Amino acid sequence: MIKLKNNAQLATMQESCKLTVYALYEGASLIAPGVTLGEIDLRIRQTIEKHGGKPSFLGYAGFPKSSCISVNDVVIHGIPEQQVLREGDIVSIDVGAYYKGFHGDCARTFPCGVISPEAERLIRVTEASFFQGLSKAVPQNRVGDISAAVQMTAESQGFSVVREYIGHGVGENLHEAPDVPNFGVAGRGPRLYAGMTLAIEPMINAGTHETRQLSDGWTVVTLDGALSAHYENTVAITSDGPKILTEL
Numbered sequence: 001m002i003k004l005k006n007n008a009q010l011a012t013m014q015e016s017c018k019l020t021v022y023a024l025y026e027g028a029s030l031i032a033p034g035v036t037l038g039e040i041d042l043r044i045r046q047t048i049e050k051h052g053g054k055p056s057f058l059g060y061a062g063f064p065k066s067s068c069i070s071v072n073d074v075v076i077h078g079i080p081e082q083q084v085l086r087e088g089d090i091v092s093i094d095v096g097a098y099y100k101g102f103h104g105d106c107a108r109t110f111p112c113g114v115i116s117p118e119a120e121r122l123i124r125v126t127e128a129s130f131f132q133g134l135s136k137a138v139p140q141n142r143v144g145d146i147s148a149a150v151q152m153t154a155e156s157q158g159f160s161v162v163r164e165y166i167g168h169g170v171g172e173n174l175h176e177a178p179d180v181p182n183f184g185v186a187g188r189g190p191r192l193y194a195g196m197t198l199a200i201e202p203m204i205n206a207g208t209h210e211t212r213q214l215s216d217g218w219t220v221v222t223l224d225g226a227l228s229a230h231y232e233n234t235v236a237i238t239s240d241g242p243k244i245l246t247e248l
C-alpha cells in the first residue's frame with residue numbers, strides 16, 4: 001500500500017530529512033586522505049543522536065553501523081570500519097535518520113582529494129540522472145517515467161544502471177511501497193499522487209551494470225571492479241511539483 005502524507009506530515013518529515021542530510025554533510029566534511037570510514041560514520045551517528053534522532057540503518061536487518069560508506073567499486077552498503085581513504089577515491093555516503101516519526105534517506109558521492117576526470121564525470125552524470133528523474137516526479141505521471149529518465153541520462157553518457165538495488169517509498173518506514181527502479185519504461189508502473197514520498201536513488205556504474213555481494217553479507221561491488229556512484233534524495237510529490245526534502 002502506498003501511504004500518502006498530508007501537509008502537516010510532510011512538514012514533520014521535512015524535519016527528519018533536514019537532520020538526515022545535515023548529518024551526511026557533517027560526516028562528509030571529514031573526507032580526506034588518511035581518514036577511516038569508521039571516523040566518518042561516528043560523526044554521522046553523533047550528529048543524528050545529538051539532535052534527538054536515531055540512525056535508521058543502525059541495526060536494520062542487523063546492519064552494524066549508522067551509515068553506508070561505499071568507496072570506488074563499492075556500489076552500496078559498504079560497512080564503515082577500518083578502511084582508510086586515499087587520494088583519488090570516490091566516496092559514497094548513504095544516511096538515514098528517524099526523527100519525529102519519519103525517516104529521511106539520502107546519499108551523495110564525494111571526491112577524496114583530486115580524482116580522475118572519468119570519476120568526476122561519473123559523479124556528475126549520476127547527479128544529473130537523479131535530477132532528470134526528479135523532473136518526472138509529478139502527479140499523474142507514473143514511476144516508470146522517473147525510471148526511464150534516470151536510465152536514459154546515465155546510458156546516453158556511456159554508463160550503466162544497477163538493476164538489483166532500487167529506490168523506494170519512504171516515510172514512517174525506511175522502505176515502503178512503491179519500488180522506484182532506476183531503469184524502466186515511461187508510462188508504466190504505479191501512478192504518482194501528491195503526498196507520496198519517494199527515495200529516488202540512482203546507482204550508476206562506469207562499466208557493467210552487474211554487481212556481486214561480498215561475503216560480509218552487505219557490501220555490494222561492481223562485478224568488473226569499475227567505479228560506481230550514488231545520489232539519493234527523499235522527495236515529496238506535490239501539486240506544485242517535486243520537492244526535495246533532504247535539502248539543507
Ligand code: MG
Nearest residue numbers: 105199201232
Ligand atoms: Mg534509499
